Amino acid sequence: MAGIVCRTASQIISSQASCSSVLAVRHSHWFTSVLSLKTSIPLRAEPKKKKKVDPRREIMMKERLKKKLKRLEKVPPELIPIEDFITPAKCFDETRIRDAPKLSFEESERRALLLKEWSRYKYSQHQTEMDTIEEALEAQRQALDELKLESEELYKAAVSSDMDLFPFQREGPSYTPPITNYEAPEGKYNNITRVYTQ
Amino acid sequence: MAAPFTRVYRPLWRIITTTTLNKGVRNVSSTRQQWSAQNVKTAGVASPWALHGAVCLQRLPVVSQDRSPIEDEFMELMHQMELERSLLSDHELRLLEDAARMSRKQEEESDEEEEDYRDKDIFTAQDLEDIWEQKLKQYQPAQRSQGVDEKGVSSSERCLAESLILLVKKDVGSQKLWLLPQIQWQTGETLRQTAERALASLPVGADLKATFLGNAPCGFYKYKYPKDIQKEGSVGAKVFFFKALLSGHKHLPLEKNSFAWVKKDELQDFLKPEYLKQVRRFIMAL
Numbered sequence: 001m002a003g004i005v006c007r008t009a010s011q012i013i014s015s016q017a018s019c020s021s022v023l024a025v026r027h028s029h030w031f032t033s034v035l036s037l038k039t040s041i042p043l044r045a046e047p048k049k050k051k052k053v054d055p056r057r058e059i060m061m062k063e064r065l066k067k068k069l070k071r072l073e074k075v076p077p078e079l080i081p082i083e084d085f086i087t088p089a090k091c092f093d094e095t096r097i098r099d100a101p102k103l104s105f106e107e108s109e110r111r112a113l114l115l116k117e118w119s120r121y122k123y124s125q126h127q128t129e130m131d132t133i134e135e136a137l138e139a140q141r142q143a144l145d146e147l148k149l150e151s152e153e154l155y156k157a158a159v160s161s162d163m164d165l166f167p168f169q170r171e172g173p174s175y176t177p178p179i180t181n182y183e184a185p186e187g188k189y190n191n192i193t194r195v196y197t198q
Numbered sequence: 199m200a201a202p203f204t205r206v207y208r209p210l211w212r213i214i215t216t217t218t219l220n221k222g223v224r225n226v227s228s229t230r231q232q233w234s235a236q237n238v239k240t241a242g243v244a245s246p247w248a249l250h251g252a253v254c255l256q257r258l259p260v261v262s263q264d265r266s267p268i269e270d271e272f273m274e275l276m277h278q279m280e281l282e283r284s285l286l287s288d289h290e291l292r293l294l295e296d297a298a299r300m301s302r303k304q305e306e307e308s309d310e311e312e313e314d315y316r317d318k319d320i321f322t323a324q325d326l327e328d329i330w331e332q333k334l335k336q337y338q339p340a341q342r343s344q345g346v347d348e349k350g351v352s353s354s355e356r357c358l359a360e361s362l363i364l365l366v367k368k369d370v371g372s373q374k375l376w377l378l379p380q381i382q383w384q385t386g387e388t389l390r391q392t393a394e395r396a397l398a399s400l401p402v403g404a405d406l407k408a409t410f411l412g413n414a415p416c417g418f419y420k421y422k423y424p425k426d427i428q429k430e431g432s433v434g435a436k437v438f439f440f441k442a443l444l445s446g447h448k449h450l451p452l453e454k455n456s457f458a459w460v461k462k463d464e465l466q467d468f469l470k471p472e473y474l475k476q477v478r479r480f481i482m483a484l
Binding site (some may be wrong): 053091093095096097098100101109114115117121128129132133135138139140141142143144146147150151155157158159160161162165168170173174175176177178179 | 219245247249258260261262268269271272275279282284285286291321339340341342358359364366380388390409410411412414415416418420426436438443445476479480482
């Protein structure tokens with residue numbers, strides 16, 4: 001479009017050039033000097049066409065990134081430290097050691113004898129517990145045998161597992177009984193556990 | 199419906215029953231081996247034993263038991279030994295520092311430049327201990343033991359340190375007996391449902407919320423009806439016990455003459471000897 005305009009303009013000017021001096025007449029600022037070389041940037045040109053080198057370059061970049069990721073993944077993840085297994089530095093502080101008291105002979109004897117007495121007591125306690133459990137199991141076994149003799153269906157129903165029982169939760173005994181209508185005071189709780197991510 | 203078993207056992211029964219004591223309710227203990235040998239399945243003949251489902255409702259201890267003397271002694275010993283083998287804690291270190299500082303202050307009364315009172319806390323460790331002591335006294339816990347038999351036998355709040363069993367007084371034949379709550383089995387339900395119904399059918403049954411432990415019975419008791427009641431086809435009854443734990447706190451007091459919450463050692467005051475013998479086996483009071 002601009003080229004055609006320039007050509008018509010040059011025709012007009014060349015026809016006039018014979019009579020008038022050679023002057024670059026600008027009828028409009030859109031037309032640059034006709035006789036000079038076209039050095040301006042075409043302001044309404046089409047978008048630049050992508051050169052073939054660019055897609056190749058992008059593919060190369062992606063591959064390089066993937067290789068870096070693979071190298072990072074190959075490294076085994078750092079193990080999360082178990083806080084319980086690391087003795088805190090406080091325990092190695094020497095100022096904290098207590099003076100060990102010296103035990104008299106009677107005291108050490110008393111301790112040894114008490115420990116033996118305790119082991120005997122615990123053993124007998126364990127025996128009674130085991131016996132009670134055995135007897136309860138035996139009673140149940142006999143009950144199931146009797147039921148089997150009575151009716152097969154009832155026996156099967158009894159032996160089937162109870163789906164509603166588990167998960168089973170119950171609060172155990174405390175030192176003092178619960179106070180009726182007790183409102184516990186509200187307190188703050190700052191959770192300082194460390195969370196590790198791999 | 200269920201096709202019940204039949205057993206051919208007649209002659210052996212007569213021999214066994216004549217040797218037992220003659221009471222209103224006869225109790226029989228049989229041998230399993232004899233029965234299994236004579237197991238003949240024939241449809242159409244109903245079992246002569248009436249089935250009952252019973253529930254052994256237990257209120258587990260609310261409070262921990264008192265220590266026996268040896269346990270007390272051992273606990274003291276353990277505390278002592280642990281204290282001897284331990285390191286000083288932060289609080290103890292602070293106590294020692296404060297004590298040292300106080301003694302130094304008393305010796306050199308004028309020398310106070312080294313003490314930066316502004317940086318140290320206003321409270322000494324001893325003061326903190328006193329503050330904690332005061333706070334503890336403000337809290338009044340409930341009483342552990344209710345004293346000797348303050349509550350009657352029918353309250354579920356008695357003997358908080360031990361597990362209690364619920365007993366019901368019921369008419370059996372001509373007598374009134376203390377039993378675990380039981381009810382006759384109906385066709386179409388499992389025995390566990392019978393036990394649940396037994397619990398619900400009590401006058402205050404709706405108030406007692408219980409968790410049944412599994413579908414299987416924990417024990418059984420068999421008794422023969424006295425001769426005059428024995429008809430054709432019903433020889434006696436079998437009661438199957440199911441264990442349940444009482445859930446929830448604060449139950450209304452029950453009627454004194456028909457309900458009782460008893461410990462295991464008190465059971466013998468309430469139950470008949472043969473019945474007691476079977477029931478004791480599955481009640482665990484440790």
